[in-house]
Amino acid sequence: MPGEKGTLEEQRRNLQTACEGIAAVMSVGYNAVVTQGNGPQVGDALARSELTGSQMEPLPMDACVAETQGSIGSLLQQALQKTLQRHGLSRPVVTIVTQVLISPRDPALRNLTKPVGPLYNQTACPAKLRNWAATIGTRGLPRKARQWGTSGWARFRPAPPIHRECCWSQWKAGTGGEWLGRRARQSNAQA
Numbered sequence: 001m002p003g004e005k006g007t008l009e010e011q012r013r014n015l016q017t018a019c020e021g022i023a024a025v026m027s028v029g030y031n032a033v034v035t036q037g038n039g040p041q042v043g044d045a046l047a048r049s050e051l052t053g054s055q056m057e058p059l060p061m062d063a064c065v066a067e068t069q070g071s072i073g074s075l076l077q078q079a080l081q082k083t084l085q086r087h088g089l090s091r092p093v094v095t096i097v098t099q100v101l102i103s104p105r106d107p108a109l110r111n112l113t114k115p116v117g118p119l120y121n122q123t124a125c126p127a128k129l130r131n132w133a134a135t136i137g138t139r140g141l142p143r144k145a146r147q148w149g150t151s152g153w154a155r156f157r158p159a160p161p162i163h164r165e166c167c168w169s170q171w172k173a174g175t176g177g178e179w180l181g182r183r184a185r186q187s188n189a190q191a
Helices: 008-026 039-051 061-086 165-174 177-190
Strands: 112-120 142-148 152-158
Touching: 008 061, 039 061, 039 112
Parallel strands: none
Antiparallel strands: 112 152, 142 152
16 A cells, blocks of 8 residues: 555555455355455565575565465455454355466567566665666566656566456366355345
């Protein structure tokens, strides 16, 4: 949220607020698939990895993405389970870590549009980022840092379109989507 540092306590508080809305929707018979962004957390994970690089092997971006998907998913899952229990709802809550396969010919790989991690002002920006005209990241994907408007400096990565079929196939196959859909329709008819 604007003005926050992204601490664990701030994340938990924000998730609690979001879960109240999700529980309200689920309490009238609907089901939910929740997705989240993790750009700031990925940037923090990359920075931690780079800072400890002299003591251990730095993690590539894809590992940082998976790590933060899992940790945010776990926080969300815990918050939603507690909120549903408080509302008297008994529903399974699961976290799924996903991967997106991208063709090396995808034009989005040449257009770095997604900021990752913190925004640095001119004086606090690490020289490494300012001097990072373009470097080759994991698996040959370009990573780059640049000035972002008048706000400061940030690291950027490609942002190809997300393929939602993965979520929907999990919904249908792994969570009994057809049964859940019927259940929601029955609940709405009774309401």
